[in-house]
Amino acid sequence: MPRTVQLSASASVTLNNSGDGQVTLGPGIPGVTWIPETAQCIVSSDLDIPAFYLYLNTATQPNFQGASQAGNDDTASVSGVTLYTGMTLVGIWTGGTPLATATLVISGVQTVPGD
Amino acid sequence: MGASFSNPATASQLIAAGLATATNQQTQISQISSSPTSTIADDISSQGTPLLHGFDSVLTATTFTVAKDSTTTTSSYTFAKPGYYIYVNAYMSSGSATMPFIDVSVYWNDANGHTIAEQDWIVPAAEQASQWPVLGNGPVEAVTVQFALSNPDPTYSATVEIAIDETTHAPGRHDWRNVSYFTGTVPGYFADGNGLSQGMPVGYVDTLANGSTHSLLFPLYCGQIYLTITSTEKISITLGYPTVTNMIGSGLNIWSAASVTSASTTVALARVPALLTYTNSSGSTATVDILTTFLEYVT
Numbered sequence: 001m002p003r004t005v006q007l008s009a010s011a012s013v014t015l016n017n018s019g020d021g022q023v024t025l026g027p028g029i030p031g032v033t034w035i036p037e038t039a040q041c042i043v044s045s046d047l048d049i050p051a052f053y054l055y056l057n058t059a060t061q062p063n064f065q066g067a068s069q070a071g072n073d074d075t076a077s078v079s080g081v082t083l084y085t086g087m088t089l090v091g092i093w094t095g096g097t098p099l100a101t102a103t104l105v106i107s108g109v110q111t112v113p114g115d
Numbered sequence: 116m117g118a119s120f121s122n123p124a125t126a127s128q129l130i131a132a133g134l135a136t137a138t139n140q141q142t143q144i145s146q147i148s149s150s151p152t153s154t155i156a157d158d159i160s161s162q163g164t165p166l167l168h169g170f171d172s173v174l175t176a177t178t179f180t181v182a183k184d185s186t187t188t189t190s191s192y193t194f195a196k197p198g199y200y201i202y203v204n205a206y207m208s209s210g211s212a213t214m215p216f217i218d219v220s221v222y223w224n225d226a227n228g229h230t231i232a233e234q235d236w237i238v239p240a241a242e243q244a245s246q247w248p249v250l251g252n253g254p255v256e257a258v259t260v261q262f263a264l265s266n267p268d269p270t271y272s273a274t275v276e277i278a279i280d281e282t283t284h285a286p287g288r289h290d291w292r293n294v295s296y297f298t299g300t301v302p303g304y305f306a307d308g309n310g311l312s313q314g315m316p317v318g319y320v321d322t323l324a325n326g327s328t329h330s331l332l333f334p335l336y337c338g339q340i341y342l343t344i345t346s347t348e349k350i351s352i353t354l355g356y357p358t359v360t361n362m363i364g365s366g367l368n369i370w371s372a373a374s375v376t377s378a379s380t381t382v383a384l385a386r387v388p389a390l391l392t393y394t395n396s397s398g399s400t401a402t403v404d405i406l407t408t409f410l411e412y413v414t
Contacts, residue, residue: 017244066118
């Protein structure tokens with residue numbers, strides 16, 4: 001029986017000299033499924049406040065999930081998204097503080113293979 | 116299906132990202148007002164609370180290039196509110212610069228173009244962008260402001276990024292300070308490990324080889340500081356101002372101690388970059404502990 005356990009995953013990137021950066025997060029183990037409930041974007045410096053965009057799998061308009069004008073520190077409730085192995089959430093910051101560290105945190109539940 | 120952020124992106128941001136679908140635009144419109152009327156004023160008077168204070172952008176972040184040993188003069192920027200907040204980030208084009216400072220002259224001009232108030236600020240220029248930014252605020256002193264940015268370095272150009280907001284807050288004095296954000300260095304000066312820059316009572320421990328000299332830049336600060344230095348070996352210490360063309364106090368020493376293992380002083384700094392230099396010629400490596408207490412917060 002598959003088991004349901006807490007999901008808390010994060011990925012960070014150093015923004016480039018233009019204040020832009022991208023991270024991807026998703027289940028990498030076969031049989032594991034993520035059901036995100038919240039997505040949080042954080043940046044280590046808010047001298048330049050970036051915009052943040054969240055996509056499913058690829059950064060294209062049909063896969064757009066949401067966006068924030070406070071990409072330095074904002075949280076979104078995520079609904080209707082299930083990530084199977086190989087699928088990812090893509091977080092993109094633009095216009096942030098150059099060389100700052102940007103982090104995407106995904107929380108929710110995940111199902112893992114059981115006995 | 117999707118993600119709902121607390122601070123959703125604006126329509127213009129969505130357009131810039133190529134996401135301005137009809138659905139998204141409708142979402143933005145509904146967030147602005149559930150019952151839109153003909154004008155913003157109507158919306159405020161019928162549905163909202165008038166803003167008695169707040170901030171407006173006067174100059175969005177703009178970069179100015181200043182050639183070596185020269186001055187760049189900016190456009191004039193117009194104010195309608197009594198206070199300003201400013202972001203100034205200067206950085207050199209090379210880590211080999213020998214005079215890594217920018218003289219920011221602030222000219223307040225009346226409607227006839229006459230300068231009726233002026234301030235000068237010497238800001239450190241780091242090796243990279245966003246490493247030694249200065250944040251300032253103060254009273255608006257005329258209808259417009261204009262900046263003359265002077266780069267005294269004889270060899271390398273500099274870049275200065277400036278952003279300005281105006282506000283109905285009315286600061287009583289001009290107050291520009293470095294931000295505690297120093298991960299990079301100012302060319303020619305020793306990185307201080309983000310210690311002294313924080314400005315609060317801090318102990319900074321440094322290892323100084325025999326025959327070496329370290330120079331620490333203090334952040335912009337006006338007022339008294341308490342400085343206590345102890346060392347495992349005898350060192351010579353000087354507190355003063357770096358040599359910067361046209362800077363008041365340029366190259367002057369205000370306190371020194373020679374061949375000591377401990378020394379302390381109370382001195383007043385003058386809101387220009389102060390320089391602490393210490394040299395070890397004892398014959399052995401010294402561990403130097405520097406304690407600085409600023410009476411007022413710096414950052």
